[in-house]
Amino acid sequence: MQVRRTSASYVSVDRRRTTAAHLHVHVSTVHCRIGRIEQLTGRDLSQARDRVDLYLACALTDRPA
Numbered sequence: 926m927q928v929r930r931t932s933a934s935y936v937s938v939d940r941r942r943t944t945a946a947h948l949h950v951h952v953s954t955v956h957c958r959i960g961r962i963e964q965l966t967g968r969d970l971s972q973a974r975d976r977v978d979l980y981l982a983c984a985l986t987d988r989p990a
Contacts, residue, residue: 934947941956
């Protein structure tokens, strides 16, 4: 659940500090979660293409059936 919320927030704002403020956690927590997301997905979120893919995945899973 934390990874999912962090993913959605991070790709929406593309800034770790803003994501941390939004989630009410420390920036280092977001940094660790982003690392975990990259590990789980095999993506490099410093690359725009990978952030777009993650954004689309989050957007599609948020859609009601």
